[in-house]
Amino acid sequence: MEDRPVASTGSEKAQQLYPAQRAYWGGRGFHSLVFSPLRGPSEASIIPRPTSSDLYHHQHQAVAKMVVKVYIVYYSMYGHVEKLAEEILKGANSVEGVEATLYQVPETLNEEVLGKMGAPPKSAVPHILPAQLADADGLIFGFPTRYGMMAAQFKAFLDATGGLWRTQALAGKPAGIFYSTGSQGGGQETTALTAITQLTHHGMLFVPIGYTFGAGMFELDAVKGGSPYGAGTFAGDGTRQPTKLELEQAFHQGKYTAGITKKLKTGSI
Numbered sequence: 001m002e003d004r005p006v007a008s009t010g011s012e013k014a015q016q017l018y019p020a021q022r023a024y025w026g027g028r029g030f031h032s033l034v035f036s037p038l039r040g041p042s043e044a045s046i047i048p049r050p051t052s053s054d055l056y057h058h059q060h061q062a063v064a065k066m067v068v069k070v071y072i073v074y075y076s077m078y079g080h081v082e083k084l085a086e087e088i089l090k091g092a093n094s095v096e097g098v099e100a101t102l103y104q105v106p107e108t109l110n111e112e113v114l115g116k117m118g119a120p121p122k123s124a125v126p127h128i129l130p131a132q133l134a135d136a137d138g139l140i141f142g143f144p145t146r147y148g149m150m151a152a153q154f155k156a157f158l159d160a161t162g163g164l165w166r167t168q169a170l171a172g173k174p175a176g177i178f179y180s181t182g183s184q185g186g187g188q189e190t191t192a193l194t195a196i197t198q199l200t201h202h203g204m205l206f207v208p209i210g211y212t213f214g215a216g217m218f219e220l221d222a223v224k225g226g227s228p229y230g231a232g233t234f235a236g237d238g239t240r241q242p243t244k245l246e247l248e249q250a251f252h253q254g255k256y257t258a259g260i261t262k263k264l265k266t267g268s269i
């Protein structure tokens with residue numbers, strides 16, 4: 001006889017579970033253990049039912065213990081994006097229950113080319129493998145602009161995420177974006193906007209910061225990078241460093257995105 005459930009009701013149905021299901025529920029149907037109106041008093045009737053306050057207590061404890069993982073993943077050739085990343089890390093870690101980690105993506109250029117481009121040695125921040133992205137509850141991606149869009153090093157990293165795409169392992173994960181350009185009008189918004197296609201194909205949820213940073217968003221007297229898409233800075237000829245306000249916006253983005261990630265994972269803020 002074929003070993004599969006047939007149309008039936010009540011305890012009969014419970015006896016006809018797949019072998020694997022039977023094994024899972026200890027060799028007996030789950031329904032026969034919990035609901036057995038025709039079998040008189042059973043083990044189920046002597047197990048005290050949890051009260052709603054027990055359930056609340058257990059859920060509350062589970063949420064309190066749950067670690068929310070936020071990965072800040074970036075590429076930086078001259079250190080500007082890395083400075084923003086460090087502030088984003090602080091902001092994300094300021095949210096209770098959040099454990100944020102910095103990762104950089106691997107370099108694709110050789111030492112000779114990097115030398116000609118005047119790139120300093122890389123920091124000690126560890127490299128990430130594409131598969132590790134799946135371990136994060138939330139992601140914040142950062143890169144410098146190359147001709148108005150993300151640097152090829154970051155694109156090469158994302159091009160290696162085909163396995164994650166196939167299983168849609170990143171779908172539903174919140175993700176933010178931050179960036180650095182050389183000049184004003186050099187691509188702050190276009191860099192973020194064109195990066196959204198990457199999130200979209202993975203099914204990730206783009207988390208812009210909007211105007212939640214407040215008054216700093218309207219700064220016009222001093223040069224300020226960043227936008228509703230995310231934190232940003234201007235490198236200029238390379239000597240300009242992120243300003244206090246740009247770093248504050250980066251901190252804000254970390255805190256804000258970590259808060260959204262926590263809310264999505266635990267249902268609480």
Ligand SMILES: Cc1cc2nc3c(=O)[nH]c(=O)nc-3n(C[C@H](O)[C@H](O)[C@H](O)COP(=O)(O)O)c2cc1C
Binds near residue numbers: 077080082143145
């Ligand atoms: C090949 C190349 C293309 C670039 N294209 C742009 C650009 O389109 N717009 C811009 O403002 N800056 C551009 N830049 C400047 C970089 O964005 C700048 O070096 C970077 O923001 C510095 O960030 P980092 O210190 O994290 O590497 C370009 C730089 C290189 C090397």
